[in-house]
Amino acid sequence: MSQRRFIDQHQDYWETFEVYLDDLEHGDSFPDADNFPEAYRRICQHLAIARDRGYRTSLIERLDGLVQRGHALMYRDRSGRWSDLFRFIRSGYPRQVRRDAGLLGISTLLLFGTMLATYAWLQIEPEWAYHVLGPQQMSKMEEMYASGAGRESAARDVFMFGFYIYNNVGIALRTFGAGALWGLGTIFIEIYNGVVLGAAASHVQNADMGQHFWPFVIGHGAFELPAIALAGQAGLKIGLAPFWPGRRTRLAAFRHAASNSLGLVAGFTGMLVIAAFIEAFWSSSPIDPTVRYTVGAALWMVVLLYLWRGGRR
Amino acid sequence: MHRRQRDERVDTAQLVETPEGVDFRQRPAGPTVRFWAAAVDIALRSALLLGTSMALSLFGTVGSGLQLIITFAAIWGYPIAFEMWWNGTTPGKHWFDLQVRHVDGTPITWKGSIIRNLLRAADFLPVGYLIGLASTVVSPRFQRIGDIAADTIVCHTEHSQDLSDLELPDADPLPVPVRLSPGEQAAIVQFALRSPQWSGERRREIADAAHGLLDSNRTNHNVASGLGDDDKKVEQLQRMASAIVQGR
Numbered sequence: 001m002s003q004r005r006f007i008d009q010h011q012d013y014w015e016t017f018e019v020y021l022d023d024l025e026h027g028d029s030f031p032d033a034d035n036f037p038e039a040y041r042r043i044c045q046h047l048a049i050a051r052d053r054g055y056r057t058s059l060i061e062r063l064d065g066l067v068q069r070g071h072a073l074m075y076r077d078r079s080g081r082w083s084d085l086f087r088f089i090r091s092g093y094p095r096q097v098r099r100d101a102g103l104l105g106i107s108t109l110l111l112f113g114t115m116l117a118t119y120a121w122l123q124i125e126p127e128w129a130y131h132v133l134g135p136q137q138m139s140k141m142e143e144m145y146a147s148g149a150g151r152e153s154a155a156r157d158v159f160m161f162g163f164y165i166y167n168n169v170g171i172a173l174r175t176f177g178a179g180a181l182w183g184l185g186t187i188f189i190e191i192y193n194g195v196v197l198g199a200a201a202s203h204v205q206n207a208d209m210g211q212h213f214w215p216f217v218i219g220h221g222a223f224e225l226p227a228i229a230l231a232g233q234a235g236l237k238i239g240l241a242p243f244w245p246g247r248r249t250r251l252a253a254f255r256h257a258a259s260n261s262l263g264l265v266a267g268f269t270g271m272l273v274i275a276a277f278i279e280a281f282w283s284s285s286p287i288d289p290t291v292r293y294t295v296g297a298a299l300w301m302v303v304l305l306y307l308w309r310g311g312r313r
Numbered sequence: 314m315h316r317r318q319r320d321e322r323v324d325t326a327q328l329v330e331t332p333e334g335v336d337f338r339q340r341p342a343g344p345t346v347r348f349w350a351a352a353v354d355i356a357l358r359s360a361l362l363l364g365t366s367m368a369l370s371l372f373g374t375v376g377s378g379l380q381l382i383i384t385f386a387a388i389w390g391y392p393i394a395f396e397m398w399w400n401g402t403t404p405g406k407h408w409f410d411l412q413v414r415h416v417d418g419t420p421i422t423w424k425g426s427i428i429r430n431l432l433r434a435a436d437f438l439p440v441g442y443l444i445g446l447a448s449t450v451v452s453p454r455f456q457r458i459g460d461i462a463a464d465t466i467v468c469h470t471e472h473s474q475d476l477s478d479l480e481l482p483d484a485d486p487l488p489v490p491v492r493l494s495p496g497e498q499a500a501i502v503q504f505a506l507r508s509p510q511w512s513g514e515r516r517r518e519i520a521d522a523a524h525g526l527l528d529s530n531r532t533n534h535n536v537a538s539g540l541g542d543d544d545k546k547v548e549q550l551q552r553m554a555s556a557i558v559q560g561r
Contacts, residue, residue, distance in 0.1 A: 044334065044335040057499075064337045067331070067337050072419055075418075075419045159377050159378035162378030165381065177432045178434045178438060180458050180459075185434070185435060251461070254462060258463065261428075
């Protein structure tokens with residue numbers, strides 16, 4: 001069949017198919033939608049014929065374009081329902097965390113180990129605060145915790161909430177993302193944060209301001225610190241995946257780990273939002289320290305129990 | 314793992330095999346055009362943030378807090394939102410006719426978009442996307458680390474051409490003195506169809522390449538002798554294309 005006859009014979013069909021594509025791409029259905037797979041296969045056949053007979057490139061490219069769009073519509077992804085989300089929060093997430101418990105252990109060690117070590121060190125040698133924190137940071141901390149928390153204003157609380165979201169969630173997402181480079185970014189960020197946090201806490205304690213500091217941090221710390229460790233866990237998961245690929249290629253192991261890490265990402269991001277909330281709207285409120293210690297301890301219990309027992313039968 | 318046969322290609326088009334048995338091609342975009350698209354996106358985003366910051370400055374501290382949240386959303390959410398709700402493209406990419414897809418030709422999914430955008434943190438290291446650039450240059454599909462993890466590529470969007478917009482230039486048919494395979498005939502016809510769109514230099518350059526083909530030892534005639542000038546070669550090829558097309 002000559003090219004001209006081929007085009008004349010099928011031109012209308014292609015134009016109709018293009019209308020189908022436009023409708024489906026805009027999310028509208030059309031009455032003959034059930035016929036779409038068959039129509040798509042016919043277009044594929046036309047493309048194969050056109051290629052085989054060496055028809056003009058413009059024709060081949062047009063059919064190629066139709067096939068590409070049809071392919072995208074036939075095989076696109078359909079996922080995401082609300083009930084899935086609730087189930088995930090209730091049980092899916094803690095289970096996912098426990099699946100990589102070893103990595104969480106490493107991450108916890110990197111963060112908390114460094115924190116405790118730095119804290120202890122500065123208790124023994126307080127002057128090192130100058131080297132670790134720097135005089136500017138030191139005076140800022142002293143300023144913040146010199147007196148008991150006074151609620152400044154609701155507006156200030158909103159500002160701090162925004163700041164904690166921008167700052168803390170950003171750091172956590174970077175901790176995760178930078179882990180793609182064989183975990184190096186994650187390790188570095190965790191150690192760095194561990195040192196700074198440990199040093200800050202130790203310095204404040206040395207300056208006799210502990211009674212203002214600890215009630216402040218214990219509340220949101222219950223969500224924030226585990227969240228950083230969890231971000232580290234996720235970062236190590238993708239970074240170290242190529243080293244223990246199991247039965248996959250290293251590249252495939254990397255992709256697989258990345259795909260499976262999004263649940264973890266959602267988890268620690270959610271925890272940090274909660275932490276930001278608590279830190280901005282609760283932590284600096286002028287409530288009796290005993291109450292705040294109790295609430296803080298309770299929150300820690302909740303978080304740890306959730307991660308340890310959540311989702312178990 | 315079975316390695317696919319190396320295609321003898323001189324371009325970057327990627328073959329996608331479909332379950333229906335036909336293949337189509339997609340062309341991944343290189344670092345230069347992606348850089349420019351990213352530059353446009355960054356400029357646009359900065360302008361938006363400047364706008365919101367000015368508007369929110371009227372609301373004092375609360376406004377500043379909101380501005381921080383908006384900045385956060387803009388940094389992390391801008392690319393994801395556009396990729397998911399605007400058919401795999403952002404304003405910067407759209408300007409340069411680029412689209413984000415999965416390697417198998419399917420549209421971008423939530424997982425894919427989130428992974429590739431969160432791993433910018435790795436691509437950005439140590440500074441200014443150096444790792445990402447290195448990855449793009451080394452990868453056969455121009456993928457940065459985020460793309461590799463998410464199994465995505467950034468493609469040039471194909472433009473399907475109107476059937477009738479390319480015509481053979483008028484030329485007396487010149488019979489082809491040798492026997493050519495269908496692929497070779499198609500190449501000569503392609504040359505003739507597209508030659509009006511190129512500069513003279515380009516036409517001559519490509520025609521020159523073709524005459525290696527015609528001079529090969531399958532011919533009895535000394536084809537080369539009649540073709541002194543490069544422009545003459547161009548004309549010869551166009552005339553041969555006429556002959557091929559009319560011979561069908």
